[in-house]
Amino acid sequence: MKNNILFTALVCLTLFSCKVEKKVTQKTKLVVGVVVDQMRYDYLTRFADRYGEGGFKRLLNEGFSLENAHYNYIPTYTAVGHTSIYTGTTPTNHGIISNHWYDKYLKETIYCVDDSKYKTIGNDGDGGKKSPYRMLTTTITDQLRLAQNMKGKTIGVAIKDRSAILPAGHTANAAYWFDGGSKGEWISSSYYMNELPTWVTEFNASKKADEYLSKPWETLYDIDTYTESIADDNKFEQPFKGQDKPVFPHNIPELRSKNNNYSILKAIPAGNSFTNDFAKAAIIGENLGKTDYTDFLAVSFSSTDYVGHQFGVASKEIEDTYLRLDKDLEDLFNFLDTEVGEGNYTLFLTADHAAVQVPAYLKSVKIPANYISYKKFTAYVNEITKKHFNSDELVENISNFQIFLNKEKIAELKLDANTVAQKIADEVINYKTIYKSVTARTLQSTSFTSGILNSLQNGYNQKLSGDVLLIPNPSTLSTYYKDGGTSHGSGYSYDTHIPMIFYGNGINQGNSKKKYEITDIAPTLANLLQVEFPNGTTGKIITEVIE
Known part of the structure; x- marks a missing residue:
């Protein structure tokens, strides 16, 4: 009886040891982040x-590919993308709201x-x-x-x-x-x-x-x-x-x-x-x-x-x-x-944003697309404020599909800034190439849990962003590109759907069609490396990826 108990204990101990040993992953010597x-x-x-x-193909065959990975905010620009990948959060928290943006405190456009x-x-x-x-x-x-x-x-x-x-x-x-x-x-x-x-x-x-x-x-x-x-x-x-x-x-x-x-x-x-x-x-x-x-x-x-x-x-x-x-x-x-050394490094590959087909090309094959002139749009907005508030000096800057109000002028005329912003938002929706318009106050007081307004909200930073935020129609670019070429920046799938592949030490082999967001990369790496999440993280661990 004693021998049987001893034998059983040894078998259990051996199995347990093997199981634990199988789960141990060698410490990664180098993490390589590749952004295309x-x-x-x-x-x-x-x-x-x-x-x-x-x-x-090596990454796809030997690593783990997330086939339905997306950016979850607007705007999808280079600086914002790189920051969101590595911070595990969106402009709401990390503060990089574009490549260049209008600084409403300095009263000038700054570079990130x-x-x-x-x-x-x-x-x-x-x-x-x-x-x-x-x-x-x-x-x-x-x-x-x-x-x-x-x-x-x-x-x-x-x-x-x-x-x-x-x-x-x-x-x-x-x-x-x-x-x-x-x-x-x-x-x-x-x-x-x-x-x-x-x-x-x-x-x-x-x-x-x-x-x-x-x-x-x-x-x-x-x-x-x-x-x-x-x-x-x-x-x-x-x-x-x-x-x-x-x-x-x-x-x-x-x-x-x-x-x-x-x-x-x-x-x-x-x-x-x-x-x-x-x-x-x-x-x-x-x-x-x-x-x-x-x-x-x-x-x-x-x-x-x-x-x-x-x-x-x-x-x-x-x-x-x-x-x-x-x-x-x-x-x-x-x-x-x-x-x-193969097996000594962990690597991920993703992109900072994608891009839209050239709007002129889309139009040539009968797909709705267009261009927007900021000069004409600014004149349109000024006409709105002149009509309703008897002044065309209430807008300080329009850039990155955001309208910044001239708060000093509004105060001088004894107007209410929220009223001005809401009137502009209500009126600019009638502009041909504008699909959505929403005030900063709305983004502060309403929670959009899905859809493109959720993406807009994730990109909104209360301290830095404008007073009215706009979403253009799909496949709409600035007239800067009217002579050819393309760009990005929207919350539509052509700009948000990007590769997300993990490879190497500690990474499973396979793929997933579940939807994941760009903010999930950083917490996944943090969990793999057993370090604390970046301090603004809003993403989640992609458990399918990690061994």
């Missing part, structure tokens, strides 16, 4: 037959990461006078640093300054971005350091930018095989300056001087390859993934956005850009396998 600027979800499926096995308290590190220009101070909450990168008593490194890398600075958080060791124009160098801010590390100086000295700009942009494959896009020569795209038509090949060495010199590198697929080169140099130069602490590399591929804006969603240029990015990603993943 302006990537629609359907770029994963549309170009799938042309992707190789080691890039996007401008900060005159700091100077450029890397050259004598002004491109480095930046910091993340306008971001009011912490990021997952901040929380990882705090959890390790400021051990472990966080590095942000992107061609765009905002795409490097905001994801890296307040406590980053460094953020680096590309200074175009006549400079052609990777730079940083004195917010992070007093001088560039040797590896950055050596990278700049290698003149890789000139190497990439010495070649024309030709299609990776025979252009006749690019069947997932419309004709190369069409009226819905914007050519480079100095180019008669927006068609391949694009003679970059010849066009360089007419397109702000080094800045043209941002607007071609080579800009992504260049970013990839720098990210790999950062991994080596900063010894990422090589210590007892967990490091974080936040890298954003920005050139996809520039190409999308100029040529549009359906262009040959976009198709070629993603086929080339697929190869860059394969190169990065192989590098991580070798340098950090």
Whole structure:
């Protein structure tokens, strides 16, 4: 009897031990956040037959893909997207309400990461006078640093300054971005350091930018095989300056001087390859993934956005850009396998927003779409206030589909600001291209739990946003794009539906069709890393993703 009891106990203990051992996940040495600027979800499926096995398909086959992931706020812009990914919350809490926005206290338009308290590190220009101070909450990168008593490194890398600075958080060791124009160098801010590390100086000295700009942009494959896009020569795209038509090949060495010199590198697929080169140099130069602490590399591929804006969603240029990015990603993943070790890193890939098909193209195939002139709309709003309040000076600024009232003038005329705002909201709904209008007071006093007004509310910040907020009709852009190209910023699915894929250490294999929101990435990572959530988090843990 005693032997049987002992045998049973040993079996139970063995089984229990095996079960526990199976659940233990090795500590992640490096987290890599990959953000592809302006990537629609359907770029994963549309170009799938042309992707190789080691890039996007590797993530889809071996990682966990959320196929119904969306942004849950308006506006869907670059700075807002990168901030929301890493903070796990929306502009309501984190305070980055656009790329540029009207500051009603300073009475001027500001840029999200401008900060005159700091100077450029890397050259004598002004491109480095930046910091993340306008971001009011912490990021997952901040929380990882705090959890390790400021051990472990966080590095942000992107061609765009905002795409490097905001994801890296307040406590980053460094953020680096590309200074175009006549400079052609990777730079940083004195917010992070007093001088560039040797590896950055050596990278700049290698003149890789000139190497990439010495070649024309030709299609990776025979252009006749690019069947997932419309004709190369069409009226819905914007050519480079100095180019008669927006068609391949694009003679970059010849066009360089007419397109702000080094800045043209941002607007071609080579800009992504260049970013990839720098990210790999950062991994080596900063010894990422090589210590007892967990490091974080936040890298954003920005050139996809520039190409999308100029040529549009359906262009040959976009198709070629993603086929080339697929190869860059394969190169990065192989590098991580070798340098950090397969199984030693955790990676996620998403986008900061998507994009709408060119409205003029949609109109050509009988899909409702339009353009809105801010100049004409401003005149319309002024007519409203003149008619009802006998003054056309009650509006201080109209931008980002928000109306800021002139509170001083309203007080001078002994008017009630809420009454003025409500009258404007009631009247502007009659404007042809405006679909919804709502006052700030309504957003403060009413809870919209679903639909596009919920997205508007999630993007509204009581301290920073305007007095009347507007939603245009679907597929409506500023007249700035009337001559070609496209943009983003709305709460419609073409702007909100983005890829969200997790891969690597601690991540399950599979996919899900359940709806998830962009704010779910940060708490999921926090749970995986066993660190505290960013302090403004409103997202949830995606339990399907984690082992």
